[in-house]
Amino acid sequence: MSQKVIVIGGGNAALSSAIESAENGDDVTLLEAAPSSLRGGNSKYTRDIRYAHDEDEFTSGSYTKNELRKDLLSVSGNFENVEVAELVIERSQEMARWMQWHNITFKKGIKGTLNLSRTNAFFMGGGKVLTDNYYDLINKLKVKVLYGAPIISVNIANDAVKGLTALIKNEKNQFTADKYIFASGGYEANKDWLSQFWGEGVKNIKIRGSMFNTGLPLKSLIGNNVLMCGVEKAGHMVAVDSRSPEYDAGIVSRIDAIPWGIVVNKNGERFYDEGEDIWPKRYAIWGRLVAEQQSQTAYAIVDNKTIEKFMPTAYPSIDANSIDKLAAKIGLKAPELSNLISTFNAGITKTGEDVTEWSNHQLGIPKSHWAIPIDTPPFHAYPLSPGLTFTYQGIRINRTGRIELKDGELENGFAAGEIASGNVLRSGYLAGFGLTIGTTLGRLAGGWENE
C-alpha cells in the first residue's frame, strides 16, 4: 500500500531515505532548505565511507564489526544508544554494495598515488557527485523535490506528527503526510543558537559545512518534547585558516601544519602541546583550543624545512625571511616571538633519527613530539580560526528509526543522519562514519526494516 512520505533535508541521509521509500512504492516528497545549486547539505564535503566488511574490491582488506566497534568506542567513549549503534554497525556491511547499485562509482587502487585504505572505501568525485547522482536517481523514481523550502515548524500531537510548515518564497506552506523523515542535519550554521555557548566569539567561528544547516526542524522537535541525545554545546571543531569563507569551505580550509611547528595566540604565547600524541587523533582538539584564545585567533608557525611535510593549504602561507619580520607581518610583538622561538629551539632533545620522538620538555608547556628547530628561513605562518564541522546534539531514535518521546515514540516520525548521529557518536569522529550513519539510518527510516 502506497503511503505518502515527506523527507525533510537534502543531504545523503535524506536522499538515502527517499530512495528506499520510493523503491518501496511510497509517494515521496523531499523538502530541501537550500536552492538547487547549493543542495546536498554537508554531504557535499564527504568522500568516503567507513563500514564493516570482508575482503572486497573497494578496500585493501577486511574490517570486522568488532574492529569498527572498537574504533568507534575509542573516539567516543561509549555509545549513547547501544541498540542503534549496533544496528548501524551491523547494517554498514551492506552499504558499499548498495551505493554501487545506486550509481556510485568507487575508486580502484590501480594508479600509483591511489592507495586503497583498509577501513574506508573512497568514491569518485566526492560528495557533490554522490548527492548529484542520488538526486538524478530520485528524479527517475518520481520523488517530488522542492528546493528553497526550509521547515519552520513541526506540529506534533498525540504521539504523531500532524503536519509541517515550510517557508517557500516567503510564504508559509502546510504539508501533511502519512510519514515524516527528519534528515535535516544539525544546527552548526545557526550562529544565534551557537552564541548561547560562544557569546560574541561566535562571529569568529568558521562553519565548514552548508550555511543551510540551521537546525530549525531540530529546534521544533525539541520544543515538542522529543528525547534528546548528545551534549548541546559539543561540536566537532578543528583549526582552519582564518582567511577562509564564513561558511562552506568544506575540507580545504583545514590546517595540518600544527604538529610540525608551534602555535601562538595574539599575545605570542603558546597555549598547548602541539606534539601531543598522534596527529589524526589530536586533530579535532585544536578548534576548541583556538576558540578559547583572545579573538578566537592563533598562528601556526613553521620553517621552510617542514613546509612540504603536511597537506598543502588552500591559502598561501605568510612568509618572511626572519622571525622579526614574520612577527611584524602577522601583528605579533617581534622580541617576544623571537625569544620564544630561540628558547624553543635551544631546549629540544633529539632522540634518534625519527623526528616524531624529538621533544622539548623544558618549556612551561612542553612539545612532546615533532619538536623540530624552527631555524630555516623563509619562515611561514598560517592564521588559525576555529572551524565547526558539525554539532553532536540530536534526537533519540529507537531501532525502528522512530523518534523517541519521553514516554513512547512518534508513530510516524523518523530521524536519520546528523540529526540522529548523537545516538552513535557522542564525541570525537571517525573519518567516513558520518555517511555510514546517514545511509544506514536513512534507509532504515525509508522502510528497509520491512524487507
Place this chain on the structure above:
Amino acid sequence: MNEENNNMTEAIRQLSICNACRYCEGYCAVWDAMEFKAVLNEGYVYHLANLCHDCRDCFSACPYNEPVHEFKLNIPKALGQVRVDTYTANVRPKFLKFALEKPVLVTTTSSIIAVTVAILYASLLFGLNKFSTLPVTTIIPDAFFKPVTIILYLYTVVIWSVEGGSYWSKINEKAHINVYGLIKGIYDAIFHTNFRGGGTGCKVPGKNNRYFRLTVHSLVMSGFIIALVSIAFYPDIYGYAGTAYLLGSIAISLGTAGLIYIHLIEEKGSRSQKQSAMDYPFTILLFLTGITGVIIPISIGTSWFNWNFLIHDALIMVVFLLAPFSKFIHPIFRFISLIKYNSDTKNLIQ
C-alpha cells in the same frame, strides 16, 4: 604578457585550493600529478594544463565552483587558458603567434588560398576543359607527389620538435624521462586513458554521453594515422591502400563531425573560449579533408574526380602547413606531458 600572468596567477590560486581538497583524485592524470607537488610553480602548472583533456569531470564534481561559491573555481577553464598560453609562448617561429590568436582568419584564408592556387595550377597547366579527363597521375605525378609529401612531413616534424623542445625546457625540472614513462605515455595517448574519468566517463557533451568524446576523438586520431600511412602507397589509390585510406577518411569525417557536434551543444561556461576558438576552425578543416577523402573512391570515373582529388590534396597541405601554429600543437605538448607524468610516477613510487 599581462594576460598570461593573470591566467597563471589564477590557475595557481585555484589549483592550490584543489591540492588541499583532492576529491578529484582518479579522474585523470592532472589530479595525480598535482599531488606530486606540495607547492605549485609556473612550469608545473604548464605541465598540468597540458595534461588536462577538458573532460569537465572535475568541474561537475566541485562544490567550490563559480558562480555559487566564494572560491570561484573553474578548473577546466583556468587550465584551458594556461594551455593556450603554452602554445603561444612556445610557437616557433615566434611571429607566427598571430596564427594562434586569429585561428578562424588564418585557417579560412589559408584554405581559400590553397584551393585557389590548386585550381589555378590545374587550369593554367592543363586547361579547364581537358583537366577532368586526364589521369590523376598526369596532374599530380608520383615524382612530384612523393618529394612534396616528404618535405611537408619533415617541415611539420621539425617545427613540432623545436616547439616541443621549448615546451620541455619549461616543464622538465631537470628530471629525466624513463622507459616506463615513454611506453606508458604512448599507451595513454593511443588508448585515451584520460578520456575515461577513472571509470565514470566524460561529462562532455552531457553527463549521459560518458564515452562519446572518447569515441569521436579516437576516430579522428586513428583515422589520421591510417590515412597518413596508406597515402605513402600513392598512386595506388584503388587496392588495399585505397581501402585503408577510405576507412581513415571515414573515421576522420565521423570523428570530427562528432567533435563539432560536441562544440555546438556543450556547456560553454566551463571551457576556455580561447581554446574553443582555436579548436574548431581546425576541426572543420579536418572534417573537410575527411569528406573529400571519402569522395575519392565514390567519384571514380566521374568528371569531378580530379577536382575533388585536387581540393583534397590542397586541404591536406594546409593541415600540415598550419599544424605547428594551430590546435595541432596539442598532440605534441600533451604527449610530452604524458611522458613526464608517467616518468614522475615511476620515479616517485619507487
